[in-house]
Amino acid sequence: MGTLRAASILTGFFALTVPLMPVQAALVRLSSAGARRFPHWYHRQVCRLIGVRLTIEGRVAADRPVLLISNHTSWLDIPVLSAVAPVSFVAKKEVGRWPFVSSLARLQRTVFVDRERRSAVGETTGEIMARLADGDTIVLFAEGTSSDGNRVLPFKTSLFAAAKPTAKAGASGEDAPAKDAVVQTLSLVYTRLHGVPLNRSARPLVGWFGDMEMQSHAWALLKAGPLDVRIRIGEPVPLAEFADRKALARHSEAEIRTNVVRMLRSYPEDAEIQTIAPAAEKRTRPTAARERALFR
Numbered sequence: 001m002g003t004l005r006a007a008s009i010l011t012g013f014f015a016l017t018v019p020l021m022p023v024q025a026a027l028v029r030l031s032s033a034g035a036r037r038f039p040h041w042y043h044r045q046v047c048r049l050i051g052v053r054l055t056i057e058g059r060v061a062a063d064r065p066v067l068l069i070s071n072h073t074s075w076l077d078i079p080v081l082s083a084v085a086p087v088s089f090v091a092k093k094e095v096g097r098w099p100f101v102s103s104l105a106r107l108q109r110t111v112f113v114d115r116e117r118r119s120a121v122g123e124t125t126g127e128i129m130a131r132l133a134d135g136d137t138i139v140l141f142a143e144g145t146s147s148d149g150n151r152v153l154p155f156k157t158s159l160f161a162a163a164k165p166t167a168k169a170g171a172s173g174e175d176a177p178a179k180d181a182v183v184q185t186l187s188l189v190y191t192r193l194h195g196v197p198l199n200r201s202a203r204p205l206v207g208w209f210g211d212m213e214m215q216s217h218a219w220a221l222l223k224a225g226p227l228d229v230r231i232r233i234g235e236p237v238p239l240a241e242f243a244d245r246k247a248l249a250r251h252s253e254a255e256i257r258t259n260v261v262r263m264l265r266s267y268p269e270d271a272e273i274q275t276i277a278p279a280a281e282k283r284t285r286p287t288a289a290r291e292r293a294l295f296r
Contacts, residue, residue: 002223009222012049016042017104024107032134036086039108043082051226052080055191058233060085061182065132067163067239069252070186071260072141073149074208075218080188080229082108087137090128090159098214111138113159128163132181132239138163139186142252148204149190152260155253160245182236185252187259194225232259 020042027034047054060066068087070077081087088109096102096112105112111131113124131138140163143153190198190206198206206227208217234255242248 002225005225006219006222009050013046016045016049021103021107028107028109035109036088036136039082040086043079046079047083050076050079050222052076052083053226053228054080054083054231055228056084056231056233058235060087060137060184060186060233061236064236065135065181066137066236067128067132067181067183068137068139068186069142069183069256070139071152071188071256072143072146073188073190074146074206074221075214076190076206076208076221076227077141077146077188080231081139081186084186084231084233085137087139088131089139090124090141109136125161125163142249142256146207146209148207148209149198150200150203150264152253152257155249157246157249160249163239163245163248181239183239183242183248183252184236185234185255185259187232187234187256187263189230189260189263190227191230191263192228195228230263232263234259 020038024035024038024042027038060068062085068081068085070081078089081089088111089105090111090113091105093112093114095105095110098105109131111124111127128138140159142155142159144156144159145153147153190203192198193202193205205224206221208214237251239248242251
């Protein structure tokens with residue numbers, strides 16, 4: 001039954017996606033507004049096809065440019081976040097070489113970052129600032145990688161350098177943030193599989209991390225059944241209010257970590273939460289081999 005489900009979803013996905021790729025390619029060339037909105041509609045259809053049900057608290061500001069900072073669990077985060085609002089992503093340059101996925105990423109106007117070249121940060125800064133000035137919503141996965149879904153990994157402040165340049169770097173005005181740009185956090189937790197609550201041991205089944213191979217993970221997840229995801233969006237804060245990238249990272253990590261803990265434990269929104277960021281060098285996660293075994 002699971003195999004039939006996965007095969008049906010994949011068939012429907014390609015039947016939906018391939019004919020629409022030239023449409024988005026034309027919008028990228030001819031209409032920036034259309035190029036933002038069309039992927040939002042498309043990914044809502046993809047989520048319906050996969051059986052992803054979204055519960056959303058809050059909203060992404062639609063009347064100003066937004067830097068949307070999110071935790072990251074799975075490849076499934078891409079259609080989920082795109083179904084929430086018209087967005088583009090910041091991704092590592094390797095994604096631009098993945099077969100087929102790279103084409104979809106470019107059509108959604110992804111900003112690619114070369115993490116191995118420090119000089120590339122300046123180039124990325126210019127692109128992100130230009131996109132914000134143009135009114136885009138840009139998603140940054142600040143952990144720098146995906147997790148098992150049971151925690152928020154320590155944020156990498158270096159990833160914020162392209163979004164919050166130093167005063168010296170932005171002195172020319174070319175890389176200065178758009179005057180009305182805001183920062184919002186987005187916290188997401190996968191809560192149910194086939195209507196059954198995901199507990200701590202089962203939640204990593206959704207996570208794609210470590211040395212997991214994407215095709216086999218996607219196939220197993222599509223076979224597993226429909227998913228529920230809960231999303232909480234923070235209030236907008238002007239990007240200019242943050243003194244530097246470290247202040248921006250601290251604010252975003254604290255808010256996302258608190259919201260993720262509340263959603264994981266079903267705490268009320270006003271409950272006081274004490275969270276401790278795990279040390280990067282001490283964090284541990286289940287191995288990919290163990291996760292593949294759990295899928296069988």
